[in-house]
Amino acid sequence: MRLLLHQLRNEQRLFWRSRELAFFTFALPIVFFVLLGSVYGGDRIEGVRGSSYLLAGLLGYGLSATTFAGLAIVTVIRREDGILKRLRGTPLPAWAYLGAVLASTLLVYALQTACLILLGHLLFDTPIPQRWLSLALALLVGGLAFAALGLALTAAVRSAEGSSAVVNAVYLPMAFISGSFFSPHSFPGFLEAIAEVLPLTYFIDLVRDIVLAHRPIWQSWEPVAVIAAWGAVGLLAALRWFRWQPRQG
Amino acid sequence: MPAVEVSQLRKLYGDHEALRGISFEIEEGEVFGLLGPNGAGKTTTVEILEGYRRRDGGEVRVLGVDPEEDGPAFRERVGIVLQSSAMYQSLTVAEHVALFAGYYRRPRDMDEVIELVGLTAKRDARVKTLSGGQRRRLDLALGLIGDPELLFLDEPTTGFDPAARRAAWDMIRSLRALGKTVLLTTHYLDEAEQLADRVAVLREGRIVALGAPAQLVGGSAETEIRFRLDGQEHVVKTREPTRVLHELTGKALAEGRELEDLRVRRPTLEEIYLSLTEEGEEAEVRA
Numbered sequence: 001m002r003l004l005l006h007q008l009r010n011e012q013r014l015f016w017r018s019r020e021l022a023f024f025t026f027a028l029p030i031v032f033f034v035l036l037g038s039v040y041g042g043d044r045i046e047g048v049r050g051s052s053y054l055l056a057g058l059l060g061y062g063l064s065a066t067t068f069a070g071l072a073i074v075t076v077i078r079r080e081d082g083i084l085k086r087l088r089g090t091p092l093p094a095w096a097y098l099g100a101v102l103a104s105t106l107l108v109y110a111l112q113t114a115c116l117i118l119l120g121h122l123l124f125d126t127p128i129p130q131r132w133l134s135l136a137l138a139l140l141v142g143g144l145a146f147a148a149l150g151l152a153l154t155a156a157v158r159s160a161e162g163s164s165a166v167v168n169a170v171y172l173p174m175a176f177i178s179g180s181f182f183s184p185h186s187f188p189g190f191l192e193a194i195a196e197v198l199p200l201t202y203f204i205d206l207v208r209d210i211v212l213a214h215r216p217i218w219q220s221w222e223p224v225a226v227i228a229a230w231g232a233v234g235l236l237a238a239l240r241w242f243r244w245q246p247r248q249g
Numbered sequence: 250m251p252a253v254e255v256s257q258l259r260k261l262y263g264d265h266e267a268l269r270g271i272s273f274e275i276e277e278g279e280v281f282g283l284l285g286p287n288g289a290g291k292t293t294t295v296e297i298l299e300g301y302r303r304r305d306g307g308e309v310r311v312l313g314v315d316p317e318e319d320g321p322a323f324r325e326r327v328g329i330v331l332q333s334s335a336m337y338q339s340l341t342v343a344e345h346v347a348l349f350a351g352y353y354r355r356p357r358d359m360d361e362v363i364e365l366v367g368l369t370a371k372r373d374a375r376v377k378t379l380s381g382g383q384r385r386r387l388d389l390a391l392g393l394i395g396d397p398e399l400l401f402l403d404e405p406t407t408g409f410d411p412a413a414r415r416a417a418w419d420m421i422r423s424l425r426a427l428g429k430t431v432l433l434t435t436h437y438l439d440e441a442e443q444l445a446d447r448v449a450v451l452r453e454g455r456i457v458a459l460g461a462p463a464q465l466v467g468g469s470a471e472t473e474i475r476f477r478l479d480g481q482e483h484v485v486k487t488r489e490p491t492r493v494l495h496e497l498t499g500k501a502l503a504e505g506r507e508l509e510d511l512r513v514r515r516p517t518l519e520e521i522y523l524s525l526t527e528e529g530e531e532a533e534v535r536a
Contacts, residue, residue, distance in 0.1 A: 006351040017339040082335030089299060089329035090352040090395070091321040245301070 003092055007100035008107075015108060025070035026112055029062035033116055034123065036181060041124045045183050051124035052212050053183065058116055059211075060204035061180035066109040067143045069171040071101065072150035076163035079154065084244045094244075106143045113139060117211075127212065134210045134217035141224060142203045145231025149199070152234045155241035174200055199230035252277045252312060252399050252430040253298060259306030260293050260454075267293045269454040270307065275432060277398075280425055282445030283434040286526050289451040291434040292332060295401050298432065299329050312399060325353060328397030332404050334388040338377040342368050342387055345376065346394055353395035366390045366420060382413040389420065399430045406440060418443050438522045450525050457525045465521055472515055476508040 016022055033054060041051030078084050087097055113135075120126035129135050157166045177191055178184065178200035184192055195201045202223035209215045209223075217224065253275035260268040268290045275281040283291045296302045297309060300316035300323065309315060312326050336345060346363060350356035363372050366386040376384065385405065392400055405421065406414045421444050424431055435441055441448045442462045450458040450465075458465055472490040474497065476483055487493040490513060501508050516524075 003352065006348075010348050013344075014337055014339060082331060082333055083337065085301070086329075086331060086335045086391075088301070089324060089327075089331070090349065091325045091354075092352045093321055 003096040004099050004103070007092065007096055008103050011100050011104035012107065015104060021070060021074065025066045026108055029058050029065055029112060030115055030119065032061065032181070033058040034119065037120070037124050046185065048212055049124075049126075051120060052126045053208075054181075055116060055120045055124075055126045056204050056208040056211055057180040057182075059113060059207050060178060060200050061175045062112045062116065063109060063139070063142050063146055063203060064171045064175050064180075064200055066112060067105050068146040068150040068153075069167045070108075070150075071105050071147055072153045072157070072167045073163045075101075075151060075154045076157045076167075077160045079243060080160035080163075080246045082246060085246070088244050102144070102147055105147060106140070109139065109143055129211045130214050131210050131216055134215075135207070137217050138203070138206050138210055138224075141227055141231070142206075145199060145227045145234065148231045148234030148238055150234075151242055152237035155237070155243065158247060174198055177201075179204055199227050202226040250277075250313060251275060251310075252279070253281075253432065254310040255294075255298070255307070256309075257307035258294070258297065258304055258309060260290075260297065260302070261305045267454050268297075268304075271449075271451070271454070271456045272307075273449050273456065273459060275430060277430055278425075278428055279446050280421070280431040280433065280444055282441035282448035283432065283451060284436070284438065284441045284448045284522070285451035286436055288453075289526070290454045291436075291451055292403060294451070295403055295432060295434055299327065299401055300324070325395065326398050328392035328395055328400040330388050330392040330400070330402045330405060332407070334384045336376045336384065336387065336391075339375060341373050341375050342379075342390075343372040345387060346390055349391045349394045355396060356394050357396045359394070362390050362394050365393065365423065367416070382409055382417075385409070385417070386420070389417075393424075397429065399432070400424065402431060402433045404434055404436070406435070406437070414440070438519050442518055450522065452526045458521075462518060465518060472513065474511075474513050476511040478506070478508060 036058075037051045037054050041049070041054065043050040045053040075084075088094070117126070117128065121128055153167065153170060154163075157163050175181070177187070177195050178198045179195065180200070184195040184201065187195065206217070206220050206223040206227070209220045210217060251274040253273075255274070256272045257270045258268050258272070259266070259270050271290070271294065273281075283294060285291050293302065297304050298311050298316060300319070303317055309317075312323070314323055316323055340348065342363065343359070346359050350359055360369075363369055366389050368383065368386055368390065371379065371383060376387070379387065389402075389405065392402070402421070406417045409417060418440070421431065421433070431444075433441070433444060445462065447459070447461050448465070449456045471486045471488060474485040474487065474490065474494060476497075478501075485493060485497070494513060497508065
């Protein structure tokens with residue numbers, strides 16, 4: 001536990017010092033929210049105000065940016081640099097390292113969520129969620145599932161140079177198709193069909209239920225089940241293919 | 250008890266036999282060099298001893314335990330400096346040392362370790378501003394911070410300029426004063442000669458020579474006699490230089506001729522090393 005906290009402190013320091021990463025994962029979803037909210041926050045989408053609809057969508061985009069994309073990119077870079085290998089040569093156990101990285105990522109996401117909710121309320125008068133516990137649980141389930149998927153994805157990336165390219169190629173279309181920025185119901189049929197499979201679609205639905213409809217999480221068991229199933233697939237793939245060392249002879 | 254015991258160690262990569270049954274021991278407090286060209290199996294050997302790779306045969310004991318099976322407790326007692334320095338670009342020297350110190354139960358004093366590797370002036374510099382040699386020294390500091398009984402150094406000076414290499418040598422010598430056991434790999438012969446109490450020369454997954462650097466020279470007895478006769482260069486290699494030289498000079502005197510440019514020399518360690526690692530023949534030298 002002492003090791004986990006020690007490593008967590010380090011992860012936080014590294015995250016905020018790495019300006020590119022902090023910008024793309026932490027700040028960009030907030031910037032998008034302000035921009036898109038200013039453009040069509042006043043429209044009505046599926047019966048709710050545009051800005052409220054966007055809040056849920058961007059909480060989903062933020063989730064994929066921090067716990068999925070950010071985690072995957074950092075992990076690939078550290079693996080290819082040999083940092084993970086170096087850490088495996090110290091008494092720091094694997095669980096303490098992964099636990100600290102996960103906790104650090106969730107901490108950043110929680111902070112981002114708070115910023116999105118507060119900014120939305122101040123700028124666009126979006127509702128303040130009343131179901132705090134449900135929201136926290138939803139973020140936790142989503143965060144763990146997407147982190148597992150992100151770790152699984154690292155196995156598919158061969159080089160540090162390729163990490164941003166591969167990860168962006170996966171998570172940006174996913175965020176788009178899942179309706180982070182618009183309602184997926186206005187999409188053509190084939191995109192809608194893809195959206196119905198993606199975990200992020202279900203996460204955004206779940207957040208919308210909790211934040212906008214004030215429904216407790218246990219009444220939305222279906223999206224929770226889909227997200228958890230994706231997380232389980234990610235976990236199994238990560239357990240099977242995750243590497244600590246760069247590829248070499 | 251020896252710090253490291255290796256017997257009949259084997260490792261396969263697919264069909265390729267990277268290690269073909271090597272055996273050696275390292276005594277406590279000894280600086281032991283694994284010497285050989287690239288691809289000879291040095292890194293494979295140390296990474297098996299460090300617990301990074303699994304062996305395919307043979308026995309390995311490091312500090313009395315099997316590195317394949319022992320986890321954090323084993324890593325508490327060893328220091329590892331890998332071939333390439335891996336560090337966080339945005340952390341400073343002192344932050345790195347503090348971070349790694351936190352991984353161990355009984356770390357050494359931070360400032361003392363930074364001083365030992367000569368980075369006191371750079372303690373608040375971020376890694377991205379350090380030179381290659383300074384990074385390597387920080388790497389060594391991270392290997393030492395846990396106060397290990399055994400330190401692995403995989404090619405610690407590869408890519409250094411001569412001055413940086415000499416500084417690194419001084420540092421490694423100072424480790425001996427701390428009573429550490431050191432396993433060093435290198436493809437530089439002079440490095441092994443300067444630092445190691447004993448060396449094992451690896452070639453194609455086998456140990457072709459094992460002993461103190463000076464003994465390796467003594468063990469290979471061919472003395473070389475060179476001279477020119479009638480403008481032609483002659484080279485005689487012999488294990489009985491006294492007799493051969495006597496015969497050669499006696500014959501030349503009897504014929505009233507001069508052996509021009511006559512030289513008698515013992516092979517240098519460099520030449521022995523090259524003959525061990527490059528020639529096709531199986532030169533077994535055991536001292």
